Amino acid sequence: MTKKNMRAKYFKIAVVVLALLMASGNVVLTKRIVRAQGPDLAGMDKSVDPGDDFFDYANGGWLKATQIPADRPSYGVFDAIAEKVNERTADLIKGAGKSANDPEARKIGDYYDAFMDENAIESKGLTPIKPELEEINRIASKSALAEVLGSELRADVDPLNSTNFYTDRLFGIWISPDFNNPTHNVAYLLQGGLGLPDRDNYLSAEKTDVELQGKYREHITTVLKLAQVSDPDAKAARIYDLERMIATAHASRTDSADVHKADNPWQLKDFPAKAPGLDWASYFKAAGLSNQPMIIVWQPGGVTGISALVEKQPLDVWKQYLTFHVIDRASGLLLKPFATERFKFYGTTVNGIPQQSERWKRAVNNTSAALGDAVGKLYVKRYFPAEAKEKIQAMVKNIIAAFGRRIDNLTWMSPATRAKAKAKLDTLYVGVGYPEHWRDYSGLKVMRDDPLGNDERSSLFDYQWSLSKLSRPVDKTEWWMTPQTVNAVNLPIQNGLNFPAAILNPPFFDPAADAVQNYGSIGATIGHEISHSFDDQGSQFDAHGRLLNWWTPQDAEHFRAAADRLAAEFDAYEPLPSVHVNGKLTLSENIADVAGLSVAYDAYRSAYGGKPSPDAQGFTADQRFFLAYAQSWRSKTRPEFLRVLLTTDGHAPDQYRADTVRNIDAWYQAFSIRSGGKLYLAPQDRVRVW
Numbered sequence: 001m002t003k004k005n006m007r008a009k010y011f012k013i014a015v016v017v018l019a020l021l022m023a024s025g026n027v028v029l030t031k032r033i034v035r036a037q038g039p040d041l042a043g044m045d046k047s048v049d050p051g052d053d054f055f056d057y058a059n060g061g062w063l064k065a066t067q068i069p070a071d072r073p074s075y076g077v078f079d080a081i082a083e084k085v086n087e088r089t090a091d092l093i094k095g096a097g098k099s100a101n102d103p104e105a106r107k108i109g110d111y112y113d114a115f116m117d118e119n120a121i122e123s124k125g126l127t128p129i130k131p132e133l134e135e136i137n138r139i140a141s142k143s144a145l146a147e148v149l150g151s152e153l154r155a156d157v158d159p160l161n162s163t164n165f166y167t168d169r170l171f172g173i174w175i176s177p178d179f180n181n182p183t184h185n186v187a188y189l190l191q192g193g194l195g196l197p198d199r200d201n202y203l204s205a206e207k208t209d210v211e212l213q214g215k216y217r218e219h220i221t222t223v224l225k226l227a228q229v230s231d232p233d234a235k236a237a238r239i240y241d242l243e244r245m246i247a248t249a250h251a252s253r254t255d256s257a258d259v260h261k262a263d264n265p266w267q268l269k270d271f272p273a274k275a276p277g278l279d280w281a282s283y284f285k286a287a288g289l290s291n292q293p294m295i296i297v298w299q300p301g302g303v304t305g306i307s308a309l310v311e312k313q314p315l316d317v318w319k320q321y322l323t324f325h326v327i328d329r330a331s332g333l334l335l336k337p338f339a340t341e342r343f344k345f346y347g348t349t350v351n352g353i354p355q356q357s358e359r360w361k362r363a364v365n366n367t368s369a370a371l372g373d374a375v376g377k378l379y380v381k382r383y384f385p386a387e388a389k390e391k392i393q394a395m396v397k398n399i400i401a402a403f404g405r406r407i408d409n410l411t412w413m414s415p416a417t418r419a420k421a422k423a424k425l426d427t428l429y430v431g432v433g434y435p436e437h438w439r440d441y442s443g444l445k446v447m448r449d450d451p452l453g454n455d456e457r458s459s460l461f462d463y464q465w466s467l468s469k470l471s472r473p474v475d476k477t478e479w480w481m482t483p484q485t486v487n488a489v490n491l492p493i494q495n496g497l498n499f500p501a502a503i504l505n506p507p508f509f510d511p512a513a514d515a516v517q518n519y520g521s522i523g524a525t526i527g528h529e530i531s532h533s534f535d536d537q538g539s540q541f542d543a544h545g546r547l548l549n550w551w552t553p554q555d556a557e558h559f560r561a562a563a564d565r566l567a568a569e570f571d572a573y574e575p576l577p578s579v580h581v582n583g584k585l586t587l588s589e590n591i592a593d594v595a596g597l598s599v600a601y602d603a604y605r606s607a608y609g610g611k612p613s614p615d616a617q618g619f620t621a622d623q624r625f626f627l628a629y630a631q632s633w634r635s636k637t638r639p640e641f642l643r644v645l646l647t648t649d650g651h652a653p654d655q656y657r658a659d660t661v662r663n664i665d666a667w668y669q670a671f672s673i674r675s676g677g678k679l680y681l682a683p684q685d686r687v688r689v690w
């Protein structure tokens with residue numbers, strides 16, 4: 001679980017590159033990529049042997065014809081759908097501002113308008129961040145420092161559902177059912193505090209990282225200079241050194257993904273002894289968490305190390321560090337030179353994106369993020385008819401049944417484990433399209449002339465809403481994605497899945513396409529998400545969402561052996577010179593891909609009830625199924641961004657995800673794949689997890 005997101009997130013998406021999702025693409029290209037009725041023949045490259053490179057065979061024509069738009073780090077099917085969804089969302093948001101009678105619509109309109117009003121932003125200068133900077137300036141003791149740090153805590157991480165481990169605040173919080181006692185909600189505390197994406201960016205001696213380190217130091221200096229902070233060079237050096245020490249304390253990305261290493265319930269009263277340094281009483285009071293008896297500490301080493309640094313490092317250095325991050329975080333909504341510098345560093349240097357997307361697109365995205373359910377309500381009303389929901393629900397039912405048959409037929413699984421697996425499948429919540437209940441935004445203040453304030457109030461509103469869950473019963477049907485998000489997610493503790501309306505668009509899902517096409521694309525995704533409930537990490541959570549290994553040791557051993565082979569298969573891929581895919585980091589996702597594809601294949605065959613499924617466009621039904629799958633992964637990525645993803649993303653690059661067809665017997669038959677091809681695996685080497 002964990003990394004259930006099908007799609008990687010842009011690093012710092014919330015602040016920096018939100019807009020990328022919406023950037024403009026070539027309209028003709030978009031139309032072609034979104035066509036859906038069958039395989040995109042023009043996008044293929046039939047000169048490639050499918051057994052050598054199936055991704056290229058299915059997508060070579062498209063890859064040659066496509067350029068990544070200048071304002072994006074990558075481009076592919078997800079982006080094309082996102083463009084379409086965002087055009088729709090943009091219309092809804094702009095239209096909402098005109099309906100003055102509806103307070104929620106009014107908020108949507110005001111949020112958007114405020115973001116767009118660049119003249120107002122210019123005329124205000126640095127006034128919007130003055131109160132925060134003055135507050136930092138007034139800090140006169142380590143206790144006062146702890147209060148400010150506590151007041152900055154936000155619900156901006158999510159280690160299990162969306163596998164987002166990153167926050168540039170010192171720590172991040174996630175509120176979710178307690179994985180030791182899922183009948184109530186609890187706070188999980190995660191390490192944070194870095195400006196660069198990962199601790200390895202600070203600690204690695206590789207050339208690209210060393211360059212990045214230098215450029216980050218320059219970025220800190222530039223930001224301080226722009227804000228007319230005195231002695232910027234010396235301060236930037238100290239800020240960087242502090243971050244490097246924080247990075248040294250951090251747990252690695254791979255360790256962070258290990259949920260057993262995260263099972264550290266600490267009594268609140270024990271924090272000072274377990275992680276001395278930070279004045280925890282002041283910190284938790286300011287964060288509104290003092291009344292919690294216990295918090296689960298995700299990375300105890302990271303939290304302990306950071307807390308010790310609060311004590312050891314001089315107060316002045318901490319104040320400089322906080323000053324920089326307040327300005328840096330706000331830069332996107334400050335004066336133009338700040339916004340430009342922010343994009344230049346986080347957009348171009350870190351992610352390789354040459355050009356920032358247009359402002360209105362960023363405004364739409366920010367509004368859609370801040371008022372997610374309010375915008376989502378408008379989206380589904382207009383674009384997600386009841387019949388689409390019914391069709392998907394029928395597919396889900398069919399795929400769950402296929403998964404159940406696979407579990408029944410597993411020869412290696414013990415009866416005890418099998419029974420528990422079936423129980424988990426029976427209680428799975430599958431949310432399709434939109435949440436069962438909508439969020440209420442009446443408590444969020446949105447001002448027409450205060451874009452930065454809107455942004456900050458929105459993240460505070462979100463934090464307080466998250467905290468309020470601590471005193472409410474667990475809602476097993478709670479959604480973690482908005483309906484207008486082109487993605488899907490598995491929620492391990494809730495034993496649930498979300499398939500937002502926005503991903504249920506062509507070519508993933510087209511009500512007009514035949515079953516072969518739909519099962520090969522969205523069907524494999526549905527299977528992928530379901531299988532996360534049963535993969536290396538899903539097997540750690542029982543039907544109730546409790547962190548409990550419900551597999552017998554023998555079952556687990558069999559699974560591990562298959563997983564090890566899959567990890568080795570992916571370790572061998574080398575997307576950049578001497579940079580390999582990390583088979584261990586991407587293991588859960590790769591298992592989910594194999595399982596999802598297998599089960600979608602079964603479900604598509606059963607959808608025809610034993611009758612022959614139709615050939616079309618010169619391909620057999622099985623060929624179309626696998627082509628639909630490989631074409632649903634079509635994308636191109638800039639090398640800089642690819643490098644970030646290879647370090648931080650739990651997903652393998654899309655081309656290798658498409659090539660996982662090499663683990664499925666039916667693919668060999670469908671395309672008459674013989675030994676000797678680059679993707680060929682002997683039958684005993686194909687990884688069969690389910």
Ligand SMILES: [Zn+2]
Pocket residue numbers: 003004005006528529532588589592
């Ligand atoms: Zn996944």
